[in-house]
Amino acid sequence: MRQIIIKNTKNIKQLTFDIPNDNGVYLLVGANGAGKTTLLTCLDRICNPYAFATNFTSANNTNNIDQYSASSIEYITEHAHIKFRKGTRRWACTPRTNSSPLLKREFGFENTIFIKADSKRIDVPQEEIRSGNLVDVESTIIESLNKIFETTKYNNLKRLRNVNGRGRNSTYFYILKDGRKYYSEKRFSTGELAIIRLVERLHTTASNSLFLLDEAEMALHPRIQKNLLDYLNEKATEKGLTIIISTHSITMIKSTHRNKIMLMENDASENTVISTPCYPAKAIGYVDFESNIIFDTIFFVEDDMARLVLKAMIAKYANINTLIKSMMYCIIPVGGYEQTALLARNTRHQLFERSKVYALLDDDVFTEAIHNNQKFAQLYEQNRDLIFSLKCTPESWLIEHLENRDANLTSCIRNNYHCEINTILTDNRYTACNAQSPRKLCKQKMDVVLKILEERCGDSQESILNSFVDLLIDQEMDNGTIQSVLAPLLRY
Incomplete structure (x- = not known):
């Protein structure tokens, strides 16, 4: 028994x-x-x-x-x-x-191995791809992928090893050769990534x-x-x-x-x-x-913190707008801002008029990233009724307040997680963060903050994120700001 x-x-x-x-x-x-x-x-x-x-x-x-x-x-x-x-x-x-x-x-x-239905199933390393050594993929993994997807293209699958410096583990990216060109897992489909991650885990499972x-x-x-x-x-x-x-x-x-x-x-x-x-x-x-259960509205966001921020904003907005109380919605974290917008656009085409679909992206996409990404700028111009700003950049807000030793954030971390801000800022993992773009650097630092606090208190990362989101909403999101985000979506 x-x-x-x-x-x-x-x-x-x-x-x-x-x-x-x-x-x-x-x-x-x-x-x-x-x-x-x-x-x-x-x-x-x-x-x-x-x-x-x-x-x-x-x-x-x-x-x-x-x-x-x-x-x-x-x-x-x-x-x-x-x-x-x-x-x-x-x-x-x-x-x-x-x-x-x-x-x-x-x-x-x-x-026991538990593969959850979350973003980690399709995550790719956040580090930039650099030149490195190509390493053979185990033949059993290649054979399994070819069989599942009914193809032979994975015969050309390799792993690219990027060395990250002394004391830091190397990063591996899956690479496929197509003729004389190569493309990485950052361009793989969601289904491909999910299966590759699954086959990897089963290959090493005892x-x-x-x-x-x-x-x-x-x-x-x-x-x-x-x-x-x-x-x-x-x-x-x-x-x-x-x-x-x-x-x-x-x-x-x-x-x-x-x-x-x-x-x-x-x-x-x-x-x-x-x-x-x-x-x-x-x-x-x-x-x-x-x-037969169809959501009134589907929101696509970049990551889990954005999901929690939007959920809190909707809950607060329900106090001043009774319409949103009856709305049946779901919030889906996707990944990068461009992938989030594309998935929202494609989903809208598939659902026709059955559900409203929106991409709510971090605010720095519109203040910084859009100027350096012509492809996304064109996508945005063609889908202005689909792509909107969250009116905040959660990770940037948190890292800025952390490094400025904000009093409320200091109290939150000390009382809830028995940790001092200085302990985080001087941790080798935090000081080693070196992404080139400001938004990637903030996300990299955010991952380290969550790992440190999780280790200190044993709480889950989502629980920790929730406490940060509460602070952000209280300090930055008054009713007027929240209304400026959500009211236009209810009008469409």
Whole structure:
């Protein structure tokens, strides 16, 4: 018996989940908000002691928002019973013991790997590409990519090694040769990047591991989704893996035996239950239901901090504009400003009139970057009703206030994260930041700030970002500024 019992955690009132005894690929299907990601996080905790701290974050500055005081998560085997509850700052276990090696031993997995449906799945290194050594890519990775994408072009795949100086790790970029020219992963499609990152992780995953994949179909054509599913089944057999993936893909559901489909749904008491075996037709019914949910507005932004800033702005603007309270929206972080604008433009063409689509970019795109990027300037001129400014540059604001030792920011960092600003500014990782453009330098420094504070307090980076966003909104975003950002979007 290998069982997890989840109570009062996010959207799950109560769920008892039995981990499959056999290796293989299992699909986790359910409506939005059913608790799929919550379950994957609890599974990740079997071998990852930071799973809860990273994914179940609480608001630091309030006692009644995003708290887990009534939550409990139990891990049960024939010889052990460990229960986690959220304490004041951390998740504590009963009985008091070193839970990590015990869970790993009792549940019998060598490791857990959780591939989330977030921007890290398609991230590329922020450093500029320089001349360097071309290194061969492992033949098994090349073969897997060719098979999944039904091509032979990855025969020409290399890795470019850029040395970053003493004490700093080298940066590697994937490079493809096309005739006499080369192009890097910075020009790869979103789907290519997602698959390359996935194949990399599976290539290095230890045998007998638990591999968790959220929204496996992200940015993939249906035929490629089927090829990916075949590849995952091959790796599960080859390495003795248990692979659990959450999905809305009709293609994947149709291609999976009912014994490997797990449907999450609520019973009459609003408890979550897992139905398995589940016939594909029933699972597809839940996916079709979700496909009818259409957002009124879709906002594309550059990164997670911009996402949190816009979310806070909308919440504040709702106090003076009742229309926005009824708006059903989502905010999607993409990456670079040009990619964000292009994705918004392409998405608008695909959705026709069903949803409003906007790209909200950091303000320095319009004050600095646009003057040095003729291609983007033309894109902006052709899509002025689509591309707008966030009226702030969150990372630049934070780094400027950090280096000026702003009193409010000093207090926030000291009280919430038990760290002094000077400790951050003198850290070798911070002083080593050397990106040439001001906006890239700020983003590079921001990444270091988050890593330092995460190490100091154990809070997730999103929790830390939220506290910075609260400061930014309070100090820089009055109602007039927020209205100047959002009011034009509501008029279109």
